[in-house]
Amino acid sequence: MTTELSVILAGGGTAGHVSPLLAIGDALRAAAPGVEITALGTADGLEARLVPAAGYRLETINKVPFPRRPNAAMFSFPFKFKAAIDQAKAILTEAKADAVVGVGGYVCTPVYLAANKLGIPVFIHEANARAGLANKLGARKAAGIGVAYASSGLAGARVVGMPMRKSIAAMDTAALRPAARAALGLDEHTPVLVVTGGSSGAASINRAVSASLPAIAEAGVQVLHITGAGKGITDASGALLAGAGYRQVEYVDGMQNAYAAADLIVARSGAGTVCELAVAGVPSVLVPLPIGNGEQKLNAADLVGAGGAVLIDDAGFTPEYFATEVLPLLANAPALAAMSAAARAQGRNDAAEAMAAMVLEGTKQQSTGRHPKMGS
Structure with a gap:
């Protein structure tokens, strides 16, 4: 019996989220060839095209933007948001996820909350010099945080740079x-x-x-x-x-x-x-x-x-x-x-590898044996 690792990569919307997401996925596969990776995004984000094209399985949940001003959407938001959390919980459970890696965007908030409820460790990468709302929330209970800029404002974060795919990192x-x-x-x-x-x-x-x-x-x-x-x-x-x-x-x-x-x-x-x-x-x-x-x-x-x-x-x-x-x-x-x-x-070109090492080491410490899988 062996224990394979199941990792959920959460984020999307724009190339600014999808590109580092895929870079971390590639680095995880290189460091741990047996890892099972599932990307989690929304159906209308750029990830719907880029993730499958990169060879990763994509699961989707509903996009539920947080109302930033009083409007009709604020009344239905709690119900839609709970539904998105439930969708994320179902995907994490089905994948027998050992870890969630999030890069921010609309999809991440319900995924972070779902992972917390299920006791799954969350690892975050924040790309911007000023952290977004989803990652600010997720960072409160994160098992590890990597950032591109020291000014992100996320306590306990380690500056690793920006994860990027080898086609650019080594060009x-x-x-x-x-x-x-x-x-x-x-x-x-x-x-x-x-x-x-x-x-x-x-x-x-x-x-x-x-x-x-x-x-x-x-x-x-x-x-x-x-x-x-x-x-x-x-x-x-x-x-x-x-x-x-x-x-x-x-x-x-x-x-x-x-x-x-x-x-x-x-x-x-x-x-x-x-x-x-x-x-x-x-x-x-x-x-x-x-x-x-x-x-x-x-x-x-x-x-x-x-x-x-x-x-x-x-x-x-x-x-x-x-x-x-x-x-x-x-x-x-x-x-x-x-x-x-x-x-x-x-320039710094080893951020994807640094994030992969953070996830593998942190998951080994926190969730060894939590979801054993049969293997040869």
Whole structure:
């Protein structure tokens, strides 16, 4: 008889949650080949596509956002939330879960509470410089907490960095550049600017860049504009906007190609993006999301302070700024080289392995023999 480990990976909604989730799963499989992993998310999050594509089984529960202001939803919330907890309990019980690993998002709160009720240890990774509500709640009874930033505010947390998949954590951007540019339809020798607002896109960034096609043509550079799924930009005739040196796509499957191809990137400062830019050593212009609790500006602070990135407020990212600041920076090879070195010095690429070790050691201490499984 052997005891295999059953781990639930909880989280989702955006690539910022799903990517570290999958990275931790990969690291767990590498460290403990017999581990049974089930991902738990919602049916309408990005995990519904990315998790099965990565080879993991996905179970879903209902998405129940917490009402942040008085409205009709607040009256039905307690009943829907209890139902989500019950759904999570059923999944954890069916999987004979030995541990839950959560990365935040709507799905995590009911999963954390369900795990607490069942006596299953919870391990948390917080990606942002300021922790979200779900992880703040889960951290109160967590068996272990890893964070990307020391400023997260979670007591007892250990700074491990951002879990990322090997395709990015171990990438050599210089070696990959020719193939990456070819894969993205870009010329190997012309400077490349990649613009991305993340998996959901960024309307304000999209507007500023799409209004700058004459400046792009005049600069003689290439701009790969990743607009976000369902957010392709059209001209007056309804055709996809196009111009000299300008190419748009809604999504890039495998951001390692975008990082390897880019001389400079314009992006939101989601925690995953900031940490990946550092590991890849890509200079960047960061435009924090102007809503939320200000975590994106905090996420960018260390990279900007080190000289690896430039920060501009969302309202300040205009066509004029793009033409007078971003495009000239793309042409300044010495400045980009210095930014690249500064960014790479901030990078940490072993967070997924650190989280896997935390889970395996913590689960061994707390739940050995709790769910023995028959084996050879």
